[in-house]
Amino acid sequence: MAEGMSEPASEVTASEVTDPARFLRDHGPAALEWAASYLERVGSLPVLAQIEPGELTSKLPAAAPEQGESFDAVLRDLDEILMPGITHWQHPRYFAYFPSATSGPAILADMLAVTINTVSFLWRSSPAATELEAVVLAWVAQLMGLPAGWHGQIEAGGSLATMTAAIAAREATGRNLLVCSAETHSSAAKAARMLGMELRTVPVDGDGALSVDALGSLGDAAIVVATVGTTSRGAVDPVPAIADACEAAGAWLHIDAAYAGAAMVCPEMRWAFAGVERADSLLVNAHKWMLTPIDCSLLWTSRPDAFLNAFSMVPEYLRTPAFEDQWSPHEYGPALGRGFRALKLWAVLRCYGRDGLRQHVRAGLEMAATFENWVAADAGWELVSPRRFGLVCFRHVGDDNFNEALLEAVNASGEAFLSHTVINGRYALRLATGGLLTTPADIDHTWKLLRGEAAALSF
Amino acid sequence: MAEGMSEPASEVTASEVTDPARFLRDHGPAALEWAASYLERVGSLPVLAQIEPGELTSKLPAAAPEQGESFDAVLRDLDEILMPGITHWQHPRYFAYFPSATSGPAILADMLAVTINTVSFLWRSSPAATELEAVVLAWVAQLMGLPAGWHGQIEAGGSLATMTAAIAAREATGRNLLVCSAETHSSAAKAARMLGMELRTVPVDGDGALSVDALGSLGDAAIVVATVGTTSRGAVDPVPAIADACEAAGAWLHIDAAYAGAAMVCPEMRWAFAGVERADSLLVNAHKWMLTPIDCSLLWTSRPDAFLNAFSMVPEYLRTPAFEDQWSPHEYGPALGRGFRALKLWAVLRCYGRDGLRQHVRAGLEMAATFENWVAADAGWELVSPRRFGLVCFRHVGDDNFNEALLEAVNASGEAFLSHTVINGRYALRLATGGLLTTPADIDHTWKLLRGEAAALSF
Numbered sequence: 078m079a080e081g082m083s084e085p086a087s088e089v090t091a092s093e094v095t096d097p098a099r100f101l102r103d104h105g106p107a108a109l110e111w112a113a114s115y116l117e118r119v120g121s122l123p124v125l126a127q128i129e130p131g132e133l134t135s136k137l138p139a140a141a142p143e144q145g146e147s148f149d150a151v152l153r154d155l156d157e158i159l160m161p162g163i164t165h166w167q168h169p170r171y172f173a174y175f176p177s178a179t180s181g182p183a184i185l186a187d188m189l190a191v192t193i194n195t196v197s198f199l200w201r202s203s204p205a206a207t208e209l210e211a212v213v214l215a216w217v218a219q220l221m222g223l224p225a226g227w228h229g230q231i232e233a234g235g236s237l238a239t240m241t242a243a244i245a246a247r248e249a250t251g252r253n254l255l256v257c258s259a260e261t262h263s264s265a266a267k268a269a270r271m272l273g274m275e276l277r278t279v280p281v282d283g284d285g286a287l288s289v290d291a292l293g294s295l296g297d298a299a300i301v302v303a304t305v306g307t308t309s310r311g312a313v314d315p316v317p318a319i320a321d322a323c324e325a326a327g328a329w330l331h332i333d334a335a336y337a338g339a340a341m342v343c344p345e346m347r348w349a350f351a352g353v354e355r356a357d358s359l360l361v362n363a364h365k366w367m368l369t370p371i372d373c374s375l376l377w378t379s380r381p382d383a384f385l386n387a388f389s390m391v392p393e394y395l396r397t398p399a400f401e402d403q404w405s406p407h408e409y410g411p412a413l414g415r416g417f418r419a420l421k422l423w424a425v426l427r428c429y430g431r432d433g434l435r436q437h438v439r440a441g442l443e444m445a446a447t448f449e450n451w452v453a454a455d456a457g458w459e460l461v462s463p464r465r466f467g468l469v470c471f472r473h474v475g476d477d478n479f480n481e482a483l484l485e486a487v488n489a490s491g492e493a494f495l496s497h498t499v500i501n502g503r504y505a506l507r508l509a510t511g512g513l514l515t516t517p518a519d520i521d522h523t524w525k526l527l528r529g530e531a532a533a534l535s536f
Numbered sequence: 537m538a539e540g541m542s543e544p545a546s547e548v549t550a551s552e553v554t555d556p557a558r559f560l561r562d563h564g565p566a567a568l569e570w571a572a573s574y575l576e577r578v579g580s581l582p583v584l585a586q587i588e589p590g591e592l593t594s595k596l597p598a599a600a601p602e603q604g605e606s607f608d609a610v611l612r613d614l615d616e617i618l619m620p621g622i623t624h625w626q627h628p629r630y631f632a633y634f635p636s637a638t639s640g641p642a643i644l645a646d647m648l649a650v651t652i653n654t655v656s657f658l659w660r661s662s663p664a665a666t667e668l669e670a671v672v673l674a675w676v677a678q679l680m681g682l683p684a685g686w687h688g689q690i691e692a693g694g695s696l697a698t699m700t701a702a703i704a705a706r707e708a709t710g711r712n713l714l715v716c717s718a719e720t721h722s723s724a725a726k727a728a729r730m731l732g733m734e735l736r737t738v739p740v741d742g743d744g745a746l747s748v749d750a751l752g753s754l755g756d757a758a759i760v761v762a763t764v765g766t767t768s769r770g771a772v773d774p775v776p777a778i779a780d781a782c783e784a785a786g787a788w789l790h791i792d793a794a795y796a797g798a799a800m801v802c803p804e805m806r807w808a809f810a811g812v813e814r815a816d817s818l819l820v821n822a823h824k825w826m827l828t829p830i831d832c833s834l835l836w837t838s839r840p841d842a843f844l845n846a847f848s849m850v851p852e853y854l855r856t857p858a859f860e861d862q863w864s865p866h867e868y869g870p871a872l873g874r875g876f877r878a879l880k881l882w883a884v885l886r887c888y889g890r891d892g893l894r895q896h897v898r899a900g901l902e903m904a905a906t907f908e909n910w911v912a913a914d915a916g917w918e919l920v921s922p923r924r925f926g927l928v929c930f931r932h933v934g935d936d937n938f939n940e941a942l943l944e945a946v947n948a949s950g951e952a953f954l955s956h957t958v959i960n961g962r963y964a965l966r967l968a969t970g971g972l973l974t975t976p977a978d979i980d981h982t983w984k985l986l987r988g989e990a991a992a993l994s995f
Contacts, residue, residue, distance in 0.1 A: 097638075097640040097973075101572040101575070105568040108645075112564075130663070134670065140675055143889055143891055163652060174661065180556060181607075182553065182559070183650065184560065184650050191646045193624075193625070195622055220600060233831065234874070235872065236871050253732075263851040263872075271731070309852070372692065387730075390729070392722040392767075393768070394633070404589055411696060412692065412693045427601060431599075432604070
């Protein structure tokens with residue numbers, strides 16, 4: 078195939094690519110149809126890419142072409158070369174890690190954002206992006222029942238958002254210790270390591286929640302990272318008690334609700350988020366369960382002045398008149414230039430509405446509950462941990478090796494994709510709902526697939 | 537207008553938004569035409585947004601709609617509410633800060649990336665994105681004449697990329713000092729502050745380049761950030777001498793060529809980059825002068841093992857078979873989840889070709905040279921600093937206040953947008969070429985505009 082690619086390709090005239098409006102009119106319809114068709118047929122493709130490491134690289138040429146080619150060639154190679162190497166996160170039976178659902182409104186709005194391609198670091202460099210970001214973060218905060226008046230911003234990812242909070246906390250407290258649980262997402266420990274902070278890991282209870290009894294003194298703590306919905310098993314740390322301890326010790330409380338936070342759109346789920354209103358900072362990844370493609374990590378803070386103290390640095394070439402200064406996004410985080418990420422989230426909120434987002438979350442919760450019930454009712458299977466949100470951790474009777482082989486067999490089938498964890502020393506399969514296209518029939522299909530593969534392995 | 541927006545909007549049926557293929561077919565053509573039409577008419581819009589801070593916020597409702605609305609309403613409000621608040625980075629007379637050019641191939645390819653919305657942290661979570669990223673970074677390295685075999689990755693922004701290098705350097709050297717020049721981009725000093733590193737700022741010579749004589753001992757230095765093409769005036773630090781000093785002292789050499797690096801695609805410009813082949817890490821923002829929209833910061837390292845040492849942290853839920861491990865993108869940087877950013881860069885390289893990218897850079901260089909000549913030849917104006925790459929720093933005869941008023945008058949006209957800096961204590965206007973749509977006629981138009989506004993102010 079590499080040879081095929083080096084054949085004289087359909088070269089383009091310079092005018093075609095340098096006239097972007099013409100380019101979009103000439104090639105946009107085919108690209109759009111590719112996208113629509115992809116979302117129609119993705120369910121018929123193998124979820125987990127069925128290639129070997131290095132296989133795709135070997136099919137690509139060693140250099141970019143000297144002369145420009147037609148976008149037709151890009152679409153052709155996307156189909157012929159890249160597609161076999163894509164793990165399909167939008168497949169209705171993608172259940173691994175956590176979901177990252179795209180959606181129609183987000184796809185189109187992001188295309189417009191990339192067309193406008195405004196860069197927001199100062200208010201004047203992008204007033205619309207700057208103000209819309211604040212507005213949609215306020216909309217989401219209200220939809221989630223969070224306190225009014227928090228400062229919201231979009232960061233490039235959850236790991237970066239937690240690191241951002243840790244930097245603000247260190248600056249605000251003058252302390253250098255990050256505290257989290259043994260099951261906090263690795264991004265917290267990674268932030269401590271990257272920032273040169275000390276790390277204290279607090280043990281968890283049998284359900285994976287931070288043990289408050291083991292929290293110890295927070296007198297040296299800059300920040301405690303508490304999680305609602307841990308990555309391994311969706312555990313919920315006891316936020317109210319942690320907030321009490323932080324408040325008493327003057328430590329910063331950061332809530333990592335990267336995955337589960339979307340469930341706050343449903344009032345009936347807010348019990349799981351008790352105490353988050355006391356956070357100094359809160360992270361929810363809209364690019365997980367909120368139909369907004371990556372990157373879109375929502376980071377709120379009740380202490381914007383602490384962010385300003387930590388991140389504001391204004392060289393001469395970024396000075397603007399004082400009445401614009403209060404809006405400068407670059408003074409509130411690690412990044413300078415930032416894309417128009419708010420536009421896709423705005424389109425999702427407009428086109429789904431508050432009701433549509435609730436329906437999407439509820440559908441994921443219900444499908445996970447259904448699956449949990451099937452596992453619980455079958456003597457051949459067991460729940461390794463109680464279901465939390467859309468996440469079910471389970472295993473087949475048998476040892477860890479059996480379950481690891483089971484997972485590999487299921488994933489190799491291409492019919493579904495799940496991931497794994499280890500809970501209290503035991504290997505567990507993880508099934509996380511929340512995809513754009515997942516229906517109850519896909520849960521049923523996957524349950525049958527799991528039982529079939531387990532039977533084949535047991536035989 | 538806020539009231540207008542709360543009128544009963546065109547509500548959609550649930551099926552319309554929950555069927556993404558139908559949504560794209562129904563609304564994609566209008567979105568695509570909006571994008572094409574925008575790029576056709578952007579030159580007729582005021583470059584700098586003509587609204588006041590807070591004005592846009594006041595026109596948006598206080599909450600997301602309860603029921604979903606049609607995408608038509610999103611497009612309508614984009615036109616009526618957001619457009620007046622957009623500073624048009626794609627306007628042919630956008631000359632402020634540095635360019636951030638989009639392009640037809642990038643717009644369409646990114647739409648496909650957002651549709652697929654795969655998340656690359658492990659090889660298996662996104663083999664195609666993982667491998668394509670390595671391949672296109674190798675293509676660009678080759679196109680720029682960089683050494684073969686460097687490890688390349690895409691980071692979310694230049695500030696983050698420099699911070700990433702500083703973390704790797706600190707880990708590799710066991711030292712805690714960041715050294716840069718007084719005119720290094722503020723992201724270097726910000727990285728030191730965020731990471732709790734010490735900072736030493738080395739004076740610059742009259743041209744804004746780091747004074748090697750003032751470099752001092754690097755025995756305590758973790759990293760020296762040297763710049764090819766500073767933000768203020770495009771200065772080029774003496775990289776070969778700095779590389780000698782770093783090598784002798786065991787310090788990490790990071791090259792910030794965020795803006796100017798694109799010029800390496802032209803062999804005749806490589807003289808300015810002498811010594812960058814000795815870097816431990818090198819940053820070029822493809823989202824500045826390479827027709828690839830934000831975010832697309834290219835970060836290469838000749839020491840991938842040092843990155844691995846600094847960033848690898850693999851919890852159980854991210855473990856994969858050993859033969860996949862060598863590819864895990866999350867082990868080479870601060871982020872875990874990352875979008876399919878390589879696809880847009882691949883499309884740009886394919887559709888422009890190596891020749892097309894060279895032509896784009898050369899056009900920017902030539903237009904800046906033309907402008908420089910006009911300034912130099914007119915007794916009413918002066919160059920404050922020699923032209924570097926596509927950047928001209930200049931001023932009108934008169935004091936700083938006059939030039940500040942001149943800049944504000946030009947920008948308020950909506951006809952062009954320039955930014956400013958201060959060089960050796962003197963206020964200077966900055967004109968940076970490199971936009972997608974800029975032609976020599978726009979340079980001519982802007983020169984006439986500047987002279988006209990200066991004459992009006994002088995009167």
